[in-house]
Amino acid sequence: MLEVNNIAKRFGKLVAVKDISMAIPEGQIRGLIGPNGSGKTTTFHLISGFLKPTSGEVLFKGQPITGKTPNRIAKRGLVRTFQLTSVYRDMSVRQNVHMGHHIHANKKSAEISNNTKLPSISSIEDSTSWILEHMNLSEEADTPARMLPAGMQRVLSIATALAVRPNLLMLDEPLAGLNPTEKSNVAQKISGLRDYGITILLVEHDVRSVLSICDKITVINFGEKIAEGTADEITKHPAVIEAYLGKSEGHDA
Structure with missing residues (x-):
């Protein structure tokens, strides 16, 4: 990959x-x-x-x-949450996920990610509803993003990335600043992305969580x-x- x-x-x-x-x-x-x-x-x-x-x-x-360019790479199916984690705080959870669909909609046919196990849903509304349900955000769909706790905002950023239908998702410190309960919830969501055939590369300061989440780890020094x-x-x-x-x-x- x-x-x-x-x-x-x-x-x-x-x-x-x-x-x-x-x-x-x-x-x-x-x-x-x-x-x-x-x-x-x-x-x-x-x-x-x-x-x-x-x-x-x-x-x-x-x-x-x-x-x-990062946008060109994202359109090929390699998406970095750094590009998406600036949650639109005044928009609802549902509207934030809609934003991810715009990148997917703008992909050229030759670039569209087509080897994930995410369902093929033509309607943006239906796709958004499916993502919200599977990321356990349905109840907060109409809530402004700014009202979500930090952990749920992190889950929202991953949900928005799913709307792009990535083949490979690069996660920048997805657990940073979260309490233990929030970390556990976000880590569970990350692990669950395997079920959809999504490959993940993550940088994370919480080494203990990295050891528990990741199949393999690369270590860099100097x-x-x-x-x-x-x-x-x-x-x-x-x-x-x-x-x-x-x-x-x-x-x-």
């Missing part, structure tokens, strides 16, 4: 990302973690088109997307990939323990 081949980013003499590679198959939930300043956010920017790599290549569904594997493999990896997991709780990933 997504291939990242030796991408690097330099800002003058500063090497922010150095020759990072990873391959994410369809349907996988992949976590990207690392200490503060490790380069994970820059890596996210490079993949989603917000930054152009100095070198290397990004392939999505076998096609190069390196250097393409701009380089230092480890990759399952939660069990990562927690036992000496380089990861030294770089991050060995630190006291409360440090950012």
Whole structure:
């Protein structure tokens, strides 16, 4: 689904990302973690088109997307919630999900995502209702987004992304600032996206949640990939323990 081949980013003499590679198959939930300043956010920017790599290549569904604009990449089915999480606070929950349909409606026929398991619903109203129901937001459909608790606003951002019918969803710190109950609810919603054939790449500071949600985890430190594997493999990896997991709780990933 997504291939990242030796991408690097330099800002003058500063090497922010150095020759990072990873391959994410369809349907996988992949976590990207690392200490503060490790380069994970820059890596996210490079993949989603917000930054152009100095070198290397990004392939999505076998096609190069390196250097393409974020909107162009989103229309191909790779959607980053950073593009959608500015919840329209004065709009209702239903209206927010409607906004996601506009990106999908504007896709060219050759770009439309067609290999997810989301139902084919031609009516925007019916599609919105289906998404609200499956994200447990139906009761809040007519509520202004600003009235929702933080956790539900995060779920709303994911629901809006579903309206775009993504093949791959990039989640920026989806659990940040949430209380334990809200974290559990959002994490459950993220895990449930597997059922619809949606591939996920997420950056998250809450490493414990990443270990429980993700099928596989990539760890970056000082701009380089230092480890990759399952939660069990990562927690036992000496380089990861030294770089991050060995630190006291409360440090950012």
